[in-house]
Amino acid sequence: MANKADTIISTLITRSRKPLLDEWLARQATMAGSGAIAADGDVKEYCTRFLAELDTGLAAGEVGDIRGAGWSGMRELLEEVSRSRAGKGFTPSETASFVFSLKAPLFALVQREAGDNAARLADELQSATTLLDTLGLYTVEVFQKAREEVIARQQEEMLELSTPVVRLWEGIVAVPLIGTLDSNRTQVVMENLLQEIVSAGAQIAIIDITGVPTVDTLVAQHLLKTVSAARLMGADCIISGIRPQIAQTIVHLGVDLSVTSKASMSGALELALKRIGKAVVERKARPAAEVS
Amino acid sequence: MIVEKDETIPVRTSEDVVRVRREVRERAVALGFGLVDQTKLVTAASEIARNTLDYGGGGELRIECLRDGNRRGLRLSFSDRGPGIPDIERAMTDGYTTGGGLGLGLSGAKRLSSDFAIRSSPGQGTVVILARWK
Numbered sequence: 001m002a003n004k005a006d007t008i009i010s011t012l013i014t015r016s017r018k019p020l021l022d023e024w025l026a027r028q029a030t031m032a033g034s035g036a037i038a039a040d041g042d043v044k045e046y047c048t049r050f051l052a053e054l055d056t057g058l059a060a061g062e063v064g065d066i067r068g069a070g071w072s073g074m075r076e077l078l079e080e081v082s083r084s085r086a087g088k089g090f091t092p093s094e095t096a097s098f099v100f101s102l103k104a105p106l107f108a109l110v111q112r113e114a115g116d117n118a119a120r121l122a123d124e125l126q127s128a129t130t131l132l133d134t135l136g137l138y139t140v141e142v143f144q145k146a147r148e149e150v151i152a153r154q155q156e157e158m159l160e161l162s163t164p165v166v167r168l169w170e171g172i173v174a175v176p177l178i179g180t181l182d183s184n185r186t187q188v189v190m191e192n193l194l195q196e197i198v199s200a201g202a203q204i205a206i207i208d209i210t211g212v213p214t215v216d217t218l219v220a221q222h223l224l225k226t227v228s229a230a231r232l233m234g235a236d237c238i239i240s241g242i243r244p245q246i247a248q249t250i251v252h253l254g255v256d257l258s259v260t261s262k263a264s265m266s267g268a269l270e271l272a273l274k275r276i277g278k279a280v281v282e283r284k285a286r287p288a289a290e291v292s
Numbered sequence: 293m294i295v296e297k298d299e300t301i302p303v304r305t306s307e308d309v310v311r312v313r314r315e316v317r318e319r320a321v322a323l324g325f326g327l328v329d330q331t332k333l334v335t336a337a338s339e340i341a342r343n344t345l346d347y348g349g350g351g352e353l354r355i356e357c358l359r360d361g362n363r364r365g366l367r368l369s370f371s372d373r374g375p376g377i378p379d380i381e382r383a384m385t386d387g388y389t390t391g392g393g394l395g396l397g398l399s400g401a402k403r404l405s406s407d408f409a410i411r412s413s414p415g416q417g418t419v420v421i422l423a424r425w426k
């Protein structure tokens with residue numbers, strides 16, 4: 001069934017490509033929300049190439065499965081259209097309508113060709129609609145994939161951004177943790193911290209968990225691993241920002257957090273300074289004359 | 293005892309575990325739980341949700357808001373259709389784990405809850421029910 005109808009569409013596209021192209025372009029220009037589409041200067045070029053690739057694909061005899069080698073040119077074209085339209089801010093429907101808008105002009109031609117043969121007409125339309133649907137959905141798939149790539153990239157960037165290691169003093173580094181500590185993030189935190197301990201020659205690392213809403217056994221385990229790794233590199237860790245409710249919860253959980261810890265970052269900094277032999281002292285009041 | 297609200301959310305990915313924590317915290321805040329009670333319940337939920345995901349291969353959580361006279365509480369029922377726990381007593385022992393964790397999740401969650409129950413049989417999956425009253 002598919003093969004027979006297929007030959008007819010193929011013949012049509014070879015023979016009436018010019019009128020089909022004109023009709024298709026006219027249709028896209030009149031479509032709702034066509035402002036953006038009309039502004040797409042490449043639309044004529046895309047349509048011309050689409051029909052050529054359709055011809056190639058059909059000639060290869062693979063209908064219903066556009067993953068075959070005969071459709072590789074078509075897939076490339078659709079990926080190009082999809083990515084270009086996604087970049088220009090088109091919606092997925094506007095992108096897919098590039099393919100779907102071919103249905104009306106193509107079906108009109110097929111109908112004329114089939115004449116009164118109803119069975120044949122039904123066959124051909126079935127075949128053509130399946131093919132165009134598949135191609136249209138493919139543009140949506142590519143569109144979505146492009147979006148997912150953007151999201152994945154943003155997630156990676158956020159991972160980098162959300163775990164800064166800061167130098168508080170000569171020999172003291174700190175990492176403020178914020179949000180959910182899953183395994184991926186902890187890995188990044190640990191790597192960054194250990195790297196910074198080396199490059200700053202730090203003796204003390206402060207891990208601040210003020211911004212971590214829940215400390216369960218997994219988070220505790222991640223913290224303990226980070227502390228052990230830092231210790232192996234010769235740096236002592238202080239965990240700061242342990243709020244009362246977190247402290248009580250950790251005790252009930254039964255986690256032995258045998259690490260120096262402080263309720264606040266300032267407490268941790270004070271302790272760290274003491275360990276490296278420094279102290280913050282109050283300045284003696286200057287004589288009034290000296291104050292400018 | 294009256295169940296005032298009853299919802300079910302999936303526990304299938306690690307993002308779902310984050311959502312479990314958020315939903316449980318929201319409910320606890322709405323019921324007027326104090327900060328310590330909130331944190332204890334959320335932490336217990338986080339432990340069991342991760343067990344459901346890691347050991348049970350995913351499942352679901354049923355959250356019920358309870359009222360018993362003047363008391364109000366939250367009941368969380370985690371269920372999965374995973375391999376089950378062959379020896380519950382051993383699983384409830386501090387420090388015992390078949391994975392790479394600290395082995396404190398189940399026992400810790402029990403200590404963080406007012407009521408705790410666990411049902412499991414090999415091949416049938418596991419149900420953990422925990423509740424905390426205000």
